[in-house]
Structures are given as C-alpha cells and as structure tokens.
Amino acid sequence: MRRINQMSESTPERLQKLLAKYGIGSRRKIEEFIQQGRVRVNGKVATLGDKATDKDKISFDGKALHLYGQPMTRPRVIIYHKREGEVCTSKDEKDRKTVFDSLPKLAKSRWIMVGRLDINTTGLLLFTTDGDLANRMMHPSYEIEREYAVRVFGQQLSDETLSKFKEGIQLEDGLAKFNSIKFSGGEGANLWYYVTLSEGRNREVRRMFEAVGVTVSRLTRVRFGDIVLPKFVARGKTLELNPSEVNKLRKSVKLKEYKFPKKLVERLEKK
Structure with missing residues (x-):
C-alpha cells in the first residue's frame, strides 16, 4: 500500500x-x-x-480538485421527484435532460446520487453531499428496502405468479425476488401493484415482470428506506430533509449523528 x-x-x-x-x-x-x-x-x-x-x-x-483548506460542509440530503425521459447522469452525450439539471446549485460541494432510475421510470431519487452516507445507502449489505408502484397491462396476476415473485425469479445476473407484492386495483386492463425489494440492480423490477410475460406500462419509486415521496412534491421538484431527518438516515446505516449548529437546526426545523 x-x-x-x-x-x-x-x-x-x-x-x-x-x-x-x-x-x-x-x-x-x-x-x-x-x-x-x-x-x-x-x-x-x-x-x-x-x-x-x-x-x-x-x-x-x-x-x-483543490481539497486543501476546504472546510467540511454539513451533510445535506434532498428528495427529487424524477420525471419520465430524464437520465440519471450529470452529463449526457445525446444531450438529453438529466436529473442534475433540476437540482439546487452548490458552491463548495456537489450532489451525489443515491442509486439511479432508468429513463422511463419516475419517482423518488435521493441526493446527498455526504459521500459516506451515499456509499452505505447503496451498499447491498445494508439491505435498504425500495418500494415501487407498478402499472401492468393485462389480467390480474395469478397466485402462482405472486408466489414466484416472492420465492425468486432467475434473471441473467442472478436470482431476484420481491419482499412483498400487493394488488392495488386499476381500471380495465391497466392494473396496479406495489412491490418492495432490498436491492437496486439495473431495471430489476421491469425485468422480473418481463420474465413472467407481463408488460410494465408505468413504474414509479415511492419509497427508499424510511423516506417516502411526499405527494406535494411535484415532478421535477426537490425537497430538502431537515437535520433530524438527515440524522435519522445516518443512524439507519450506522453513521454517527452529525452535530448541526443549534441556530441552523432551529431555522431548518421550522421549514
């Protein structure tokens, strides 16, 4: 070394x-x-x-990178409601709109994306300025649960298919399974399900449904761990977590509580 x-x-x-x-x-x-x-x-x-x-x-x-003398900034976390058609990268060779285009600008740090969503998937994305927090939230060993709202086309899934999802579906990159899958209604041939899983492989939810011959027509992430996408956060908009929420998130991945300045806490908790 x-x-x-x-x-x-x-x-x-x-x-x-x-x-x-x-x-x-x-x-x-x-x-x-x-x-x-x-x-x-x-x-x-x-x-x-x-x-x-x-x-x-x-x-x-x-x-x-000019790290020398640069003060460590407080950890910040924001929720972003991703729109369909946006790509999860800071720069795109095809000049498509990226999720970073809609984030608040930072002077002394940068936003780190926690996981990603494919171009056609909408919903909850988390960004942080804390590299350690981002790393742990994405690491498989912490098994942070994700929840998705899935709209499928066709008939209601059979009990046999539901059991397969919980037992595991063999994909090209290994076995994948849902922690839970619940029917949520729908109209005509468009039916909704809520699914949860504890990993974030590329297009995993879509590929699992495709493996049993079911077409996903819409996919939205609604929860990441304990963070739920608020209904009042419109697509393309952000919401910053307050200090208590940030420390709750840090605690969930076994990071020490960050000592935010008292005046800052009072100001941010009022928002």
Missing part, C-alpha cells in the same frame, strides 16, 4: 474515503474512477489502496 505524500502532517486516509468526505462521489464510484486511471495524486496515477491527505495535489480527469 503506497503512502503518496510523506511530507504532509495531516493523517492520511484511503483515497476513496478522503474524496467521498469532500463530496466528490460515493466510495464505490471513486474506486471505479481510480481503476480507470482518472485520478492522480501529486502527478502520479493513483491505484486502489493509495492513501492521501487534503494537502496533496489531487486531480480528476486532469482538473485539480
């Missing part, structure tokens, strides 16, 4: 942990960037296992 800067008096940390603390991205995403050779420390291409401090010269894709 290399120690990149022997001259720094700051305590060295693993590179992915350091950058996550400064809101550069989740640890998992930063590890991908390091493996792709996109991160340099003091002019050298970084490798997994490298350690650094905020006094080192760190760059990403050739651009300096």
